[in-house]
Amino acid sequence: MPASYAYLGPEGTFTEVALRTLPEAATRELVPYVSVQSALDAVRDGEAEAAFVPIENSVEGGITTTLDELVAGRPLMIYREVLLSITFALLVRPGTRLSDIKTVTAHPAAQPQVRNWLKAHLPDAAWESAASNADGARLVQEGRYDAAFAGEFAASRYGLVPLETGIHDAENAQTRFVLVGRPARPAAPTGADKTSVVLWQRDDHPGGLRDLLGEFATRGINLMLLQSRPTGAGIGNYCFCIDAEGHISDRRVADALAGLKRICLQVRYLGSYPRADLKPGDADAPRQDTSDEAFAAAADWVGRCQDGRF
């Protein structure tokens, strides 16, 4: 097993910064890949132990490239998640003043986050898209553009300086990243966990999706993400990527998944892992009737009824 983590490159992006917040990253070789697909294929092919990719952000929602890779192809599993607050710095070559800036660049995903700032401070600057924020910084270094929006951490790598920092149109802008590996026994529950699955409906009828969600609702399980993705069977055909509260070793989650497995055409399990937004002690306990104890007591009672000992 190679001790390397693939990640969506290039170096010097928010992805790398997020990855380095994981303690285990310090003991692995971190290898940038040009696309989510190639990073995940590196895991599938055994070239990397795991891959670190963005999966959701507060501006764009679910990141469809990543979701589509998890939905299809050889099964993968989410091991960990990381939340990173996203603010941009305006990086320039040393000596550049705001009034000198005629062209700015960044990855297109940055645009919704800096649009208002641009309108207020550089209304006349021309925007050019870059392949990544790091690549935008490189092009500024090379003199192709005057300024790049990127993480402040990217400045030193490209010999640039931040002219402005903390740029973000939306408050609470965050990106969620996941560390993805091959199927394995999920990490032990921490008390504040999340379980990800993909659901395909057996047939499409009024109430079909409502009934799927009912498997979570009747067991008191909150959902954090519901993202529809095309199945490939033509327009209007969707599967659903769902993040739900809890760990597959929680009885209520296991029970909900079993229910879904029965009523869905297909269910793909994507893993159970610690929540990045909550510390274990801060998660709400399950309701009395959906605790592990309640499930165990109910199963025991049914067994006693079946045996005539009631």
Place this chain on the structure above:
Amino acid sequence: MPASYAYLGPEGTFTEVALRTLPEAATRELVPYVSVQSALDAVRDGEAEAAFVPIENSVEGGITTTLDELVAGRPLMIYREVLLSITFALLVRPGTRLSDIKTVTAHPAAQPQVRNWLKAHLPDAAWESAASNADGARLVQEGRYDAAFAGEFAASRYGLVPLETGIHDAENAQTRFVLVGRPARPAAPTGADKTSVVLWQRDDHPGGLRDLLGEFATRGINLMLLQSRPTGAGIGNYCFCIDAEGHISDRRVADALAGLKRICLQVRYLGSYPRADLKPGDADAPRQDTSDEAFAAAADWVGRCQDGRF
């Protein structure tokens, strides 16, 4: 274990006729009791192996005396059910003509079934209630009344003759009887079974009862009876006697019962037993997603996910 069956007497009633349709009744001593309560207490106290009592009829609905006995007190279990079509004969002393009849008698439960017939044929006859239909026949034999409504089978026992038979106001009038014993391992499923339970809600809120019924509905389980009974905690406080399709050894039924056990304040299991209204081959098979195979496959899949083998 005494080889006797208690039943709601006296002799010569529909209850005894229904009991004698059970093959096993031929090998037991059949002992009439004066009330449902005393018959069931005979079982509780070990005086009888089982008791045979009416539980539901098509005119009166659930028979509350029986239901209340099953709901409270030491637990009992339903072993078998019998359906009997109810039609009455008008029994008289030999020689009595219709025009001679001034007084008629029967158990009050017979009244809704013979009311129209009486209005048409004996509009001026006075009705007197008897403690049972058999007792009414005895009182006619003694000359106290002129005619009794009872089962035709009761005529010979009391030296009477049927002046008219097949009397029934409602088409399809039937009474359902149950053979009740002490808790034991339920009889093996036949493919057309019924499971009886009593449910007490944990708290009373909008949707509470809807959610209880949802445990059956989401598993494709039809209900045959839903009868509310007072809990004794004051007016407006009810528990629910429910007859549901299927056997506790069916995965969908066991799963529904486990769900109910979690969300109810209390569940009392009253047994799983063959349906009297259907032959095994005639029951609808469970839907694909609620078959035993579907439950087994789902549990297996969850186990594999928990083990990382997916």
Place this chain on the structure above:
Amino acid sequence: MPASYAYLGPEGTFTEVALRTLPEAATRELVPYVSVQSALDAVRDGEAEAAFVPIENSVEGGITTTLDELVAGRPLMIYREVLLSITFALLVRPGTRLSDIKTVTAHPAAQPQVRNWLKAHLPDAAWESAASNADGARLVQEGRYDAAFAGEFAASRYGLVPLETGIHDAENAQTRFVLVGRPARPAAPTGADKTSVVLWQRDDHPGGLRDLLGEFATRGINLMLLQSRPTGAGIGNYCFCIDAEGHISDRRVADALAGLKRICLQVRYLGSYPRADLKPGDADAPRQDTSDEAFAAAADWVGRCQDGRF
């Protein structure tokens, strides 16, 4: 319109006492009838303005005779309800001591309420059923039995004295009575009202009843009574008598009834009337999303969307 109220007689029963708690009873002639059926038929036939009958008690649950009369036949409507706490007195002829009592009588419905008291204080007394508690008192007056269980108020009418009062096995024993009239515009809402309906399912399928109850649940409407009654179409065929929170002039109740009307085979409206268990100011207000204001705002918004003004 005759200014008389029919009631379930005879005189001197709990029913008459409950009826006299209604202020309007003081201005009507109160006429006892021998049965619930005859009292209600007096209303149907225009002989009485309204009829006062028991409909539910905390020991027996729904009173099936009354419910069945409301379910079938010419439509009637509930105008008012009264709750009466039920405790019994042991009435004897003056001079009778407890040790003199060999026989006791009362209506059979009294038996569950006095059973424990009898076992403790008169274990050897023989029980004989009477046609009503008042009739039992009359039979004691006539010397036929030694003692009668009846309301304390019945003593003077029959020249008896209460040897013991406040007899009740179950705490909080109450009977609910209703004043029933011909269909009319329901009384104005008081803020603490109840609406009664009878529902017949269109077809019987898993989840059918759950869906009916969902029409109340999704609108935050609590149920106070759900009593199944046979439809007459054979065993296992039931309609449902339901008492629900609120008044038909409340938007959420009207909306729920309209939903039920669509999905049920039949709905019979039985009236909206003030709750006897709550003062107007003490009822919970509807949830924000089911208030009249919420319904009005939603209807207004849909209208504006239909008109293109949004």
Place this chain on the structure above:
Amino acid sequence: MPASYAYLGPEGTFTEVALRTLPEAATRELVPYVSVQSALDAVRDGEAEAAFVPIENSVEGGITTTLDELVAGRPLMIYREVLLSITFALLVRPGTRLSDIKTVTAHPAAQPQVRNWLKAHLPDAAWESAASNADGARLVQEGRYDAAFAGEFAASRYGLVPLETGIHDAENAQTRFVLVGRPARPAAPTGADKTSVVLWQRDDHPGGLRDLLGEFATRGINLMLLQSRPTGAGIGNYCFCIDAEGHISDRRVADALAGLKRICLQVRYLGSYPRADLKPGDADAPRQDTSDEAFAAAADWVGRCQDGRF
């Protein structure tokens, strides 16, 4: 009112082809805009009567740029939808042979559709992204790249020839376009219509989304699209873009929308318009209990109950 339609340009893309399938397009000036946002702002600002933009495709799902524009900002309304099957041609300068091609270009959205074809026929060609498929064709004309994937219709405009046509990895690849205008009275129902809304949940609790979907499900309304989009309030906060069967003038749809309006924090109506995938006669009729007649009859019945005429 200017008689012009804005559309997502440039000229010569699938969007323009789809727009020209609308009969009314023949009588309008068709004006290309550089972005979905600018096309929709042209409508908002009164520069264009309507805008034509892609909203969903069978490979990428909901087109988030368009959805986000409809979700936020000044309200707009969908007037029409168009479905277009998407297949690509490989466009080259006259004389280019397959073996000459070293570089290919197209809009990134084309990539999932031509990936397999490329792997099979041009495994060594380098991919370069273009701002649009039409722009890619222009760059081939200018000699910057050797070949472009685009609609076959784009060839003549740029002096190119199709070397291969009918390229599509996924069968049934379609894009759905919408004609968007300012809020107005929706077009009359055709019998096969669709209604689009955006829903924001009032609070986030287990079952919240299930209950929203229940407003459609209980009225027998099928959903064609459920696409979550970030609300901007931070990661994990989503609103839901929903396409549902039926027209706001259908009683069941109006009733569902009213229900949603009550229970949601906010509902944005996006219009009711003819379905492009069904001819009016081919749509399923509503179930008996959700037909306009059923709603009218139920409302009438409730009114009669309120008036005492039942």
